[in-house]
Amino acid sequence: MTEIHFNDLAKKIKSTKIEDFPQVFLIHGEEFLYKSAMDMIVDLLLPGSSRTLNLDPLEGITENISRAVERINTYSLIPGTKIVALRDAKIFYSREDKWTLFQKAKDETENNEMKKGAGYFTSFLSSLDLDFDDIEGENRADRLGIDPNEDLRWMDKILGYCRDKGISVPKQSSDLIGFLISALEKGFPKGHYLIITTELAGKNHRLYKAIKKAGWIIDSTVPKGERKADKVQQEKILNERTRGILSKRGKSIEKDAYYAMVDMIGFDIRAFANDLEKLINYVGNRDTITLSDVQALLKRTRQDPVFELTNAITDRNFESSLFFLNSMLAAGIHPLQVLTAIANQIRKLIIAKAFTESPSGKVWQKGAHYNYFQKNVVPAILDHDNLLRKHLERWEEFFNKPKTKSNKKTSKNKIADSSDLFLMKNPKNLYPTYQLLKKSDNFSADSLKAGLNALGEADLLMKSTAQNPTRVLENVLFKICGIMPVT
Numbered sequence: 041m042t043e044i045h046f047n048d049l050a051k052k053i054k055s056t057k058i059e060d061f062p063q064v065f066l067i068h069g070e071e072f073l074y075k076s077a078m079d080m081i082v083d084l085l086l087p088g089s090s091r092t093l094n095l096d097p098l099e100g101i102t103e104n105i106s107r108a109v110e111r112i113n114t115y116s117l118i119p120g121t122k123i124v125a126l127r128d129a130k131i132f133y134s135r136e137d138k139w140t141l142f143q144k145a146k147d148e149t150e151n152n153e154m155k156k157g158a159g160y161f162t163s164f165l166s167s168l169d170l171d172f173d174d175i176e177g178e179n180r181a182d183r184l185g186i187d188p189n190e191d192l193r194w195m196d197k198i199l200g201y202c203r204d205k206g207i208s209v210p211k212q213s214s215d216l217i218g219f220l221i222s223a224l225e226k227g228f229p230k231g232h233y234l235i236i237t238t239e240l241a242g243k244n245h246r247l248y249k250a251i252k253k254a255g256w257i258i259d260s261t262v263p264k265g266e267r268k269a270d271k272v273q274q275e276k277i278l279n280e281r282t283r284g285i286l287s288k289r290g291k292s293i294e295k296d297a298y299y300a301m302v303d304m305i306g307f308d309i310r311a312f313a314n315d316l317e318k319l320i321n322y323v324g325n326r327d328t329i330t331l332s333d334v335q336a337l338l339k340r341t342r343q344d345p346v347f348e349l350t351n352a353i354t355d356r357n358f359e360s361s362l363f364f365l366n367s368m369l370a371a372g373i374h375p376l377q378v379l380t381a382i383a384n385q386i387r388k389l390i391i392a393k394a395f396t397e398s399p400s401g402k403v404w405q406k407g408a409h410y411n412y413f414q415k416n417v418v419p420a421i422l423d424h425d426n427l428l429r430k431h432l433e434r435w436e437e438f439f440n441k442p443k444t445k446s447n448k449k450t451s452k453n454k455i456a457d458s459s460d461l462f463l464m465k466n467p468k469n470l471y472p473t474y475q476l477l478k479k480s481d482n483f484s485a486d487s488l489k490a491g492l493n494a495l496g497e498a499d500l501l502m503k504s505t506a507q508n509p510t511r512v513l514e515n516v517l518f519k520i521c522g523i524m525p526v527t
Contacts, residue, residue, distance in 0.1 A: 042252075042256055042257070043252065043256075043257045043258075043259060044256055044257070044258050044259065045258075045259050046069065046073050046074075046076075046077055046258060046259065046260040047276075049077055049080060049258055050080065052256075053080060053081070053084060058084070058085070061085070061233075062254065062255035062256050063227065063228045063232065063233050063234065063254070063255060064224060064228075064233070064234045064235075064236075064251055064254050064255035064256075065078075065081060065233070065234070065235045065236070065255055065256050065257075065258065066236045066238070066241060066248065066251045066252075066255070066256070066257045066258070067235065067236070067237045067238075067257075067258040067260060068132075068237070068238045068239065068240065068241035068257070068258070068259065068260060068261070069239065069259055069260030069261035069262065070239075070260050070261060070262050070277075070309060071128075071239060071309075071310060072281070072309035072310050072313060073260035073262070073277070073309065074237045074238075074239075074258070074260040075237070076260075077258050077260055078125065078127075078235055078237055081235065082095060082123060082125075082235070085121050085123060085233060086121055086123060090120060090121070093118050094116060094118060094120060094121055094122050094123065095123050095125065096111055096122070096123065096124045096125065097125045097127055098111075098124065098125065098126055098127065099126075099127065099128070100126040100127050100128045100129030100130055100131065100236070100237070100238065101130055101159075101210055102130065102131055102166075102210040102216055103210060103216075104126060105126075105131065105216040105217070105219065105220050106216060106219060108124050108126050108220075108234065109219065109220060109223045111124050112124040112223075112228050112229075112232050112233075112234050113223070113228060113229065113232070115229065120231065121231045121232075121233070122231065122232045122233070123232075123233045123234075123235060124232075124233070124234050124235070125234075125235045125236075125237070126234070126235070126236045126237070127237050128159065128237060128238065128239070129236050129237060129238040130159055130162075130163045130210065130238070131216075131217065131220075131236075131238070131247065132238055132240055132241045132242060132245050132247065132248065133163045133166075133167055133240060137167065137240055137242070138164055138167040138168060140240065141160045141161075141163050141164035141167065142160075142164050144156075144157075144160040145157050145160035145161035145164055145198065146194055148160060149161070149194045149195075149197055149198045150194055154197075154198065154201045157198050157201075158198060158201055158202050158205070158207050161195075161198050161202070162202065162207060162208070162209045162210060163210070165209045166209050166210045168184070168185075170183065170184075170209070171209050172199055172202065172203070172208075172209065175195065175199075176199075180192055180195065217246065217247050220247065221246065221247060221250045224250050224251065224254045224255075225250070225254070236251070241257075262274060262277055262307070262309075274307045275302075277309065278302065278307065278309070278312060281309055281312065281313060282298065282312075282316060285313060285316050285317070285320075286316070286320075289320050290327070291320050291323070291327060291328070291329060292327060292328050292329070293316075293319075293328065293329040294328060294329065294330050294331060295468055295469070295470075296331045296410075296414075296469075296470055296471050297329050297330050297331045297333065297334045299468075299469040299470075299471050299472070300331055300334045300335065300471050301315065301316070301334055301338065303471060303472065303475075304334070304338055304339070305338075315337075315338050318337060318338070319333055319334065319337060319338070322336075322337050331410065331471070345364060345367055345368045345373070346368070346381045348360075348364045349361060349364035349365060349368060349378070349381065349382070350381060350382065350384075350385040352364055353382060353385060353517065353520055353521065354385060354389065354479035354482060355479070355482065356482050356483075356520075356521045356522055357521070358517060358518070358521040358522075361517045361521060362514065362517060365378065365510075365513055365514070365517060366510075369510060369513075375502060375509035375510070375512075375513060376499075376502060376503075376509075378513060379495065379498055379499060379502065379513065379516070382495060382513075382516065382520070383492070383495045383499075386488060386491050386492050386495060386520070387460075387492070388476055389476070389479060389480050389483060389488055390485075390488045390489070390492065391461060391462075391463050392463060392473075392476045392477050392479075392480035393480045393483065393484075393485050393488055394485075395421065395424050395463050395477075396477065396480060396481075397485060398424065400420045400423055400424045400427075401420065401424065403416050403417055403420045404417050404420075404477060406481045407478075407481075410471075410474055413470070413474045413477070414470065417474075417477070418464070418467075418470060421463050421464045421473065422464065422467065424463065425462045425463055425464055428461060428462065429462070432461070463476075487520075487522070490519070491516075491519060491520040494515075494516050494519045494520065495516060498512045498513065498515070498516045
């Protein structure tokens, strides 16, 4: 029938008559979003108390497929709408997904999310047609086709959990998937609905194609990349979730407090929502969550290796810098990507230092508190950036000499959009600029320039010689952190 993005679901529901709703829904993607999408559909089809009586949730393991089909084709003792939900389904995974499942199993186990970790782990073993006994002993890595140097101690923890809870590896689901597809083609009794939620759902999977033909597929995925378009989408989702949670509790949050949360948590909707609830309870009868509340209550949970590396470098902490460098390289991040990340951070520090050593930057004081920064430094930064903008526009006009007024306007707009040289890229989000100024106090202007030269030399060495990239990057860290003098 149709594929719908999560952002368009509310509009789609509103414009569709209940009698025109399909009898099967597949909701896949970000866990927090697919649960929200399911709630929207269930609230419409089963309003009020009927939800408790006529919603039949099942764990989304392979063995429950036949049970779900049986229940959806059985009339309830209580007349009316009936919904069977296969939640967090593991029925779309294939051999192509095995390493995604492996990594998710490891991550959830190390985060002590044992129930979720067990689901991914058993699905991983199922995709390889293995059981728990097959991966016991010293030959575990060989049986799994994994580098023998890989640290697999986390598996002992998840194996113990699975056995304690009586969890088994699901059988290959080929026959049961065919059974479900056949049931979809036959249709369900009127007023009976099937909802399937899952994190991963490959579009080439035959069940996906069958559901697309028979019902609605709701895409709740959110891009996790670093591109501008990905960041915009992530920001939009976080904004919507934040507004939804706050409006229900009659609260609001200051912009600086919100952006500080983003900086501390990153794009993790579940963690963000949980911390927001903590803050709501923390402020009590107050209507507004402030930056002070965020700083007092929350701890940094964001797992971002690039951030951790650049943060250690800007602290001139060589030991931590070396640790995060090796972690990134071990994770398969290309050495040139690491070099680019370091260079970008040094450029930002140079821009910050240029401001603090300019006449307008004299207002900045080392160790200044955030309130002082907001009141006294922000206006000076805006003036500084506006002056730079005017200089850039004049240079652009001089060198390009646009012939028409429309071209001249376009040229100025292009300069206005090119904000790499501006200290305050987003005036709505002041906190990162405050942190950048504080970090710039760890360096002199000469040391930053020398660090940038060292990065340029490293770039040339990695692209034109056979020197070990790891040693080249370590040498850069030596110089920037002040362990070795820059020659």
